[in-house]
Amino acid sequence: MKQILAEILTIGDEILYGQITDTNSQWISSELDQLGIKVVRKTTVGDTEEAILGAFAEAEARADMVLITGGLGPTNDDLTMPMLAQYFDSEIIMNESVLTHVKHFFESRGRTFTELNKRQALVPKVAEVLHNELGTAPGTWYERNGKVFVSMPGVPHEMKNLMKTLVLPKLASFFQTPVIYHKLIKTVGIGESFLADKIKDWEESLPEHISLAYLPSVGQVKLRLTAIGDNREHLKKDVQELIDELMPLAGSYIYGYDNTTLEEAVGQLLKAKGKTIALAESCSGGYVQHKITTIAGSSEYFQGGVVPYHNNHKVNLLGVKPATLEVHGAVSEACVKEMAEGARKLFNADIGASSSGIAGPGGGSEEKPVGTVWIAFADGKETITKKLQLTQNRLLNIELTQISVLNLVRKSLSR
């Protein structure tokens, strides 16, 4: 099968001068990659006629499709529409359906619809309009000699919505790309190379039409399965069978799929088990509680928590024994055990979890260097502890402690 090639063209001085980050082109690349379309070049040019027309011609010469973002505002700096009209030798017309949409868009938000706003409805006559339900600048689609140009707004959520609902399906149909089905498998608590080692035989036995990618981030590794074929339901079934085979090998590290976050997965587990939780965070400084409370509805299972940064609060609030601090210190198994049990009682929760460690850069010793962290889980029946040996970097240590605490709760609840 002939490889289908794409170029991505970003238009705007503000990106060229480093005033804003272009996150669009990575997202577009990754979506095209998942359709089996190969991006051969990304280009950013400024708001000048010469640069834009030059980039159009260069891209058309190299690729089967050119995906353009930006330069669609209503002011005179915004040149994408007039340049597309010129490039495709077309006059510009007022599109009535876009005009109605833009007018409604402004009026429904209580904003005045001005003459300037009207210009958002001016599109090249030769273009097919792609309705932008989330904004005022329409997408447009052009075909010539078997090649496709697509122009989209630069505002990320508008562009993404247009791509997902209209552009990607149209590209798949125009270029007759195969059906592609993806599944993200999200793991925590195991490094990339250890995971790869555990699932080596499974990975090697993957059928021809299904491929695997490792996507590591701080403290987590995502596995992406990509299946290519001609029937989505069959692919979905094939992938599910592979996940079923993966479970005995790595199931204990898997906390969710696709867009699920770790804090969401822990929340769902707590809800499913009908349990509430409380936190006592020393070195993670409230970050676990912050993560838990980013989830809408977390008040159903999150009772509350405490950050006893100074040791006397560990004693007064959580009932950590002064002798524990004296003999073992605050960064110790005994201390996090008493903290987790104390949090449980203080907040009248089913579960207590805790952290205490040396985030750095100061405070380390030979016996307990920077990066030494203890965490604990208590449910009233037993208390599980874990020692972490992390990094020299304070922010990374806080992040990794937060992930480890949530993962300890997840694993303990899943027993």
Added chain:
Amino acid sequence: MKQILAEILTIGDEILYGQITDTNSQWISSELDQLGIKVVRKTTVGDTEEAILGAFAEAEARADMVLITGGLGPTNDDLTMPMLAQYFDSEIIMNESVLTHVKHFFESRGRTFTELNKRQALVPKVAEVLHNELGTAPGTWYERNGKVFVSMPGVPHEMKNLMKTLVLPKLASFFQTPVIYHKLIKTVGIGESFLADKIKDWEESLPEHISLAYLPSVGQVKLRLTAIGDNREHLKKDVQELIDELMPLAGSYIYGYDNTTLEEAVGQLLKAKGKTIALAESCSGGYVQHKITTIAGSSEYFQGGVVPYHNNHKVNLLGVKPATLEVHGAVSEACVKEMAEGARKLFNADIGASSSGIAGPGGGSEEKPVGTVWIAFADGKETITKKLQLTQNRLLNIELTQISVLNLVRKSLSR
């Protein structure tokens, strides 16, 4: 003065396919912009000879300098060095000083120095080597017909260090760019347009050689003053005089300069005043405490805090009166007042601060819609409260509440 033009070229399949985000080119753009050099195009190409050589020639035709990142690994996929050698018609030689550095780099980290690693020391003979102290791939510098090519590693911290210490000074000297001095003025608690209105006269009276940019982000606005001239000390003095004039107009919103963060500024204030702080966070869910504890040394002034997510903990732990909750509800001035005072006492701190609000998406009512938040500051002498009317977005409300609490502490301490 002739405008000096630059192009940025990123080399690597992993960026083209959307596997990693290219943050380098934005950073480079912004640094060049601050030197008065204009970026006219950014291009990303994959790891193929044809694409790389084509991109070199195109960029050279358009710009005075071409800044290249990526493609410098020791494997056969990495083509930047051989393509530069070919483009500049030069043989490749083993550079002894790079070789020594790479060898030491590996050995000092206890890693084996292999034949493959040796290849990192292969550079075009025509190139000037730019020593990369943070990594193994060297930077290289090429001059031809008054134009400059610079090749740098793609690893962001290596590239940034090379740029700051070697590339930017060399570019400034080669192209005789003027001396440019920047100062970031960081404000919080006022929107961009209100700030612009307050400082309009000051802005209009800026001298010819000093320009102002507004850089807004969530809850904050940075002002960047850029002074152009031929003497750094004079520029510094000019900028300081302008800041002195700005203070009576907007000083109460300014919390710091350059890289200072709000949580750092609050920490410095607390240290300077010899005060300790404790938090009681309901709707911000521990995020203020997280921000405070990201700062190394925060244990000097941060006593601890509590997240009393359920109302009974507001009563039991912080001494909020049941009658307050009954009559006014948890999201009320009376409640955050008692929470801040309670946190102060519970943690034996000089200062208590608190938040309670409806982060959303659920929990809103006609009287108290989603986004209604109360915050408070208590220092034992008085308690200051503030009502915020924020957004429909949960994460944004948490972020804005965190910033507002820190700013309330800052303002109250600065009185």
